[in-house]
Amino acid sequence: MPRVLIAPDKFKGSLSGAEVAAAIGRGLSRHGAARTVALPVADGGDGTVAAAVASGYLEVPVEATGPTGQPVATHYARRGDVAVVEMAAVSGLAQLPGGRLAPMTATSRGTGEILLAAVEDGCREIVLGIGGSATTDGGAGMVRALGAVFTDAHEQPLTDGGQALAGLHHLDVSAVRERMDGVCLVVACDVDNPLTGPHGAAAVYGPQKGADDLQVAELDAALGHYADLVAAQVGRDEREAPGAGAAGGVGFAGLALLGAQLRPGVDVVFDLIGFEEALEGADLVVIGEGSLDEQTLNGKAPAGVAAAAALRGVPVVAVCGRSTLSAGDLRRAGITATYALSDLEPDVERSMRDATALLEHLGEQVSEDLFASDNH
Incomplete structure (x- = not known):
């Protein structure tokens, strides 16, 4: 019986x-044609904690400060002394009350509060x-939640x-260094922007x-002024480092103040969930995403799954809400067939x-198309 690895990302706004x-x-299993293994994936953004939980991590509830100061009930994932924290779940755009943007005052404090909870819970x-x-x-809220002192x-x-x-006059990060001593922080980051400029x-x-x-x-x-003071405090300037500008400067704070390592999101998540091990022995991989488009091919999880499968010669099919990729795009990405909800139900709301x-x-349908001949 064929072994099928089902490794989709979320269908945003739906499932x-x-x-x-x-x-x-x-x-796939309706007619007993295949043996399936489910392993949801993510790219380091929204859905990363869910992917970790689906692969066996425990969900740890925590209340933290949202981007505009309101409390947010959220959680991180934990297995042993490893924790997985998702910035989007507490300091993300989806956490803005009523969707009202707050570009000047939104804070990453809640992200730091979850990091603190994980550290205090023994995670190393x-x-x-992000x-x-x-x-x-600039990740200032995050590091202040971890004990940094910022004064005017x-x-x-x-x-x-x-x-x-812009009004920062003095900062003291000694408490952060002490608190994070012995903790390895890996930041899942897919951009290479500097902090400023x-x-x-x-x-x-x-x-x-x-x-x-304006x-x-x-x-x-303001970020440039902050970077000046951080450089004076730590003895090095990380503002031009690739990824320093990620998540509004959280990448910078991670590098300069928390000793973080920045890695591509898909690679980080694959390591977390044991993707390479799950791929062993698979006869088919099914990827999935709400919209299969140009963005999918630019470092998103489904493209990463397809690339890893191609290296092992395992065929890949995609299941999606809709696809805007050409046959050539799909072929180059290692995807042999695409199945879209829009083909069954053109109405997006109903779909x-x-x-x-x-x-x-x-x-x-995938089962019938690919395994029908094996059952006769």
Whole structure:
């Protein structure tokens, strides 16, 4: 009986990766044509903790500060002394009340609070996925939650947010260093932007977080001032390091103040969930994503799965909500066939609402197309 590895990402706004994998698996197994293994994947952003939990990590609930100060009930994942933290789940755009953007004041404090909870719980290796952030505060909120002291010219605690960094007069990170001593922090990061300048955190990502041109300039100057003080404190300047501008400067804080290692998100997640081991002995890999498009090919999890499978000569099919990729794009990505919900249900709202049943049907279709001859 063929062994099928089902390794989808989430269908954003519809189903988690685990729900997608389960639905496809039910369809594939309906006629007993295949033995399936479900292993949801992610790329270091939204869905990273869910992928870890689906692969056997425990979900640890925690309450932390959202990007505009409101409490957020969230969780991290843990196995042994390894923790997986997802910035999007606490400091992300999806956590903004009413979706109201706050480019100047949004804080990464909640991300630091979850890191602190994991450290205090005995975790010695922490993976931090930083995609989807709402912040441009240089990771200042994160490191302050870990014990750093930021004060203004009047020796008063600095307020949160990127704008406030313009008034930073003194910082003391000794407590952070002590707290993080012996902790290995790996940041899942897929961009190489510096902290400041025309390719920096404010210029490139600020507008997506609601900043206009004047605000972008103000944030960039504030981040530059902050970087000056950090360099004076730690004895090196990390503002130009590739990835320093990731997640509004969280990459910078990780490098300069937390001794973090920055790695591509897909690689980090694959290591976490044991993807290479799961790929051993597979006769087919099924990938999945809500929208299979140009972005998929640019470092997203499904493309990473397809590339890893191709190296081992394992065929790959894709199940998606819709696909805008050409036959040539798919072939170059190592994808031999695509099955889209839009082929069954063109109405997007109905397709999202009925995604589970439609995915089961597509799973059955994959089974019939690929394994029918094996059953006769």
